[in-house]
Amino acid sequence: MRRVNQHCWLPVLAAFAALAAISPVFFAQPASELPASQPQPAQLISVLPPAQPTSEEVGDALMSHQRYQAAIEAYKQAGGHSASALNKMGIAYQMMFNFQDAIRSYKASLKINPANARVYNNLGTVYDGLRQYRNAERMYRKALKLEPGSSLVLKNLGSDQLAQHKYKQGWESYKAALALDPAVFQDSAAKLRVVNPASVSERGAMNYYMAKGCVRAGMTGRAIEYLRMALNEGFTSPKKIVADNEFAGLRGVPAFEQLLAAQSNP
16 A cells, blocks of 8 residues: 555553553641651642543554554544544555545535645545546646645655556656655555555556655665565566666675676576
């Protein structure tokens, strides 16, 4: 799945369980029991019992344990007026590949807060998962109007454009993403990725341009692996790779030379 922005899930339940286990309540020692020679201390404030977690916080904790259906029920308890809870509900549905309910949740969130770039990005990834690439591109562009400096949205837009065979535009979006964040092509456990397009040619194109992005980011090993997949999917050939100046930095790297040799002499 293409990566998606989201907040880190806090271990809320564990924190509240730890607070609930604290039983002593501290009070100031009565002044009458203090030796007369000692100064009177400032009065201590008693420790208040921990507040109950909100429904949204409970949902966050359940999400952190990948209990997506239970998290959805918790977010529903937060009510239909929380744009944040509706966005997180959409993420939970998306993680279960329930794309239609994910779309409904994201759109409901945007009705409450139409200026949230993250939700537009998340909605775009759902459309990509459904191979509705034009709809996805519209969502990414709306996200970029609100947050022009988002390397993640630019990367997602680039992958979407490649899936539409807009190779030049896709590569330009990738380069813009890399200029903002050289590590944007690295996987992150805190972000979602949308499944690559089903078409072999589309996957080949995406892998080829991902390889270019990795070369620019200095990720030589990963670039070679993406090239291997692009070759296996028939999108490119050893001659085209050698002729592409973007891969000039890989020349002389043993793994790269071995890959070309193996493809040239099957």
